[in-house]
Structures are given as structure tokens and as C-alpha cells.
Amino acid sequence: FEFNSVIVREPSPSVVDGLRAEDRGSPTYEGVKAEHDAYVEAMRGADANVTVLPPLASFPDSIFVEDPALVFTEGAILLRPGAPTRVKEVEEIAPTLRDLFDVVLELPAGFADGGDVLTTAQGVMIGLSARTDRAGAEALQANIEKLGRKSEIVATPEGVLHFKTDCSLLDEETILATNRLARSGIFKAFRQMIIPEGEEPAANALRVNDVVMVGSDFPRTMEMLDKAGYKVVPLKTTEIGKIDAGLSCMSLRW
Numbered sequence: 001f002e003f004n005s006v007i008v009r010e011p012s013p014s015v016v017d018g019l020r021a022e023d024r025g026s027p028t029y030e031g032v033k034a035e036h037d038a039y040v041e042a043m044r045g046a047d048a049n050v051t052v053l054p055p056l057a058s059f060p061d062s063i064f065v066e067d068p069a070l071v072f073t074e075g076a077i078l079l080r081p082g083a084p085t086r087v088k089e090v091e092e093i094a095p096t097l098r099d100l101f102d103v104v105l106e107l108p109a110g111f112a113d114g115g116d117v118l119t120t121a122q123g124v125m126i127g128l129s130a131r132t133d134r135a136g137a138e139a140l141q142a143n144i145e146k147l148g149r150k151s152e153i154v155a156t157p158e159g160v161l162h163f164k165t166d167c168s169l170l171d172e173e174t175i176l177a178t179n180r181l182a183r184s185g186i187f188k189a190f191r192q193m194i195i196p197e198g199e200e201p202a203a204n205a206l207r208v209n210d211v212v213m214v215g216s217d218f219p220r221t222m223e224m225l226d227k228a229g230y231k232v233v234p235l236k237t238t239e240i241g242k243i244d245a246g247l248s249c250m251s252l253r254w
């Protein structure tokens with residue numbers, strides 16, 4: 001959770017057409033832009049150097065730069081998003097990663113979204129989902145090993161978009177998770193904080209240096225983290241939430 005550098009991409013007006021599993025109404029471009037602007041400010045406030053990429057009108061979901069690539073201090077891995085409309089986002093972000101990283105690996109097989117990958121000090125967890133298949137997860141494991149890290153393949157709860165939709169890292173030994181994911185027992189090596197019932201989308205929080213960014217629509221989660229001593233930065237996620245996104249989705253961090 002200690003990061004010097006962050007990449008984000010400005011939303012395009014086409015973001016209103018972003019993918020969603022269930023239609024709860026489209027977000028407005030102005031609303032997404034305001035949430036994104038506040039996010040970039042929060043990143044700078046957390047002492048990260050932010051590279052802001054230009055909007056891509058032909059890719060409505062390209063604001064969610066976490067999905068087409070995975071980055072570590074040791075190098076970057078270009079992924080293959082499991083949603084057909086998102087596959088070519090990889091070509092769009094690749095030149096930036098080749099500029100910024102000495103080592104850039106490619107996924108030789110399968111599909112994998114960065115939203116399914118949780119990096120912890122113990123190792124990298126790769127969640128199988130509708131976007132990340134076993135071939136992609138195994139190819140990703142091989143690449144992660146080349147970068148000198150350990151990884152394991154785990155399950156994402158049924159009907160949940162990404163593994164990290166339901167969990168985030170709070171510090172070296174603590175995971176914030178929904179009850180449905182925590183129940184599976186995969187976080188037994190960690191201390192767990194469980195999301196209060198009804199606030200499940202708050203599980204996609206984001207620790208960056210000394211702050212934890214949390215969706216401001218989730219007061220009970222914010223209070224729980226605040227009481228536990230975390231420095232909570234509330235950020236509005238109402239509009240991006242309509243297209244199944246949360247706070248980790250909008251950046252690559254290393």
C-alpha cells in the first residue's frame with residue numbers, strides 16, 4: 001500500500017455507456033468527472049505522483065485503468081480483459097507502461113482483469129471470475145513468478161464482478177472484506193475487518209500510503225475504519241458505482 005506512482009485516465013463523455021451487470025440508470029459524465037477529479041486530488045494528497053492519461057472516447061470503461069494491466073515495482077504485466085469491449089484498452093495503455101517500466105511482460109494465454117488481483121506482502125491473490133479464467137490466471141501466475149513474487153488462485157463469490165469488488169488491503173496484516181468473501185476462509189493468514197451488512201460495495205476501498213480512501217455513501221464502514229485508527233478519506237463513488245466500479249479500479253499503483 002506504499003506507492004510513489006499512480007496512473008489514471010480521464011473519463012470520456014462515453015463513460016455513460018460503461019458496462020454494467022444490472023441497469024440502475026446511467027451515470028452522468030459530469031458526475032463521473034467530478035468523482036474522478038476528487039480521486040486524483042486524493043492521490044496527490046496521499047503523496048503519489050500521478051500520470052494522467054487522456055480520455056478515450058471509443059472505450060467507455062477505459063477510465064478503469066486497473067483492469068488492462070498489473071503493475072509492481074519490479075515491472076508491469078499487460079493483461080487481457082475478459083470483456084470483449086475492453087480487450088483493446090491494453091494496446092492503449094501499453095506505450096505508457098513501456099515508457100515507465102524496464103520490464104513489461106505480456107499474458108500469453110487466457111483472460112485476466114486487474115480488478116481480480118489483490119497484492120499483499122504475503123503474495124498476490126488472483127480471483128477467478130467471469131472476467132478472469134483459469135488459463136489467464138495460470139499465465140498470470142507464471143509472469144508474477146518471473147517478477148519474483150508468489151501468487152495463489154482463489155475464487156470470487158458468485159455474481160460478484162471482480163475479486164477486489166469484495167475486498168481490499170488495509171495494511172500489511174489486515175484485509176477489509178465482505179462477509180460473503182471472508183466466509184470462504186481465504187484470508188485466514190490476515191486480520192479481517194468485515195463490511196457492515198448492506199454496505200458491500202464499500203469493500204473496494206483503497207489504502208494509499210497513510211490514507212484509506214472509502215466510498216462516502218458508506219457511513220458505517222467509514223466509522224468502523226475511523227474507530228480502528230485508519231485515516232479515512234471519503235470519496236464519492238455514486239456515479240461510478242452505477243457502472244460497477246469502485247475506488248481501486250481508477251488507478252494503477254506502484
Ligand code: CIR
Pocket residue numbers: 018019020061064066067083086114115116162164165243244245246248249
Ligand atoms: C466493467 O464492467 O468492466 C466496468 N464497468 C467496471 C470495471 C471496474 N473495475 C474494477 O473493479 N477493477
